[in-house]
Amino acid sequence: SQQGEEDPQALSIQEGENATMNCSYKTSINNLQWYRQNSGRGLVHLILIRSNEREKHSGRLRVTLDTSKKSSSLLITASRAADTASYFCATDARGGGADGLTFGKGTHLIIQP
């Protein structure tokens, strides 16, 4: 079963605009990660935020985590055509890996040139 739910399912914006994706999950977590996937290929790790962190930045990416609401958001600033991809949040419940990562269904982001 999938724990996370990304919102929206699909998002189309103009190049240069900011893109925001949200993720909600159901159980307590050790950390939450965001991944990007291009055209059904492998997943590229973007950022990991631990349960005791509230915000993290990496280049044009900003991730927030609200454990009280069991939600996270991914902001991509100044979007580029190359950002077109599917974005997934994944939760790690125990940190030891034995349960694997639990993914949502993803947000499909299209950047219009």
Place this chain on the structure above:
Amino acid sequence: ETGVTQSPTHLIKTRGQQVTLRCSSQSGHNTVSWYQQALGQGPQFIFQYYREEENGRGNFPPRFSGLQFPNYSSELNVNALELDDSALYLCASSSIAGGHQETQYFGPGTRLLVL
């Protein structure tokens, strides 16, 4: 590039057959996880191998089995293939140290089609 490789890239099998998929983990990593991703869905955890033993398993039947070798590479075996096994199979390597797992790095995947 993550350094995680998978083979083959594509595979077509017939219902009832058996298939073996392979994964080479990133240098320095001791853990391999396997995921199944159906079209339009997020990946689902199959199982994880750590130090050559199964370390955890998702909700998949026993006909999904695996191996991890001393060099930390891994195989995923699926017996008695069903049409619903058609999917992208992803492996991910990581490191577990002190009971804590770091980031999982994914390979490009093997796309399996069962006819």
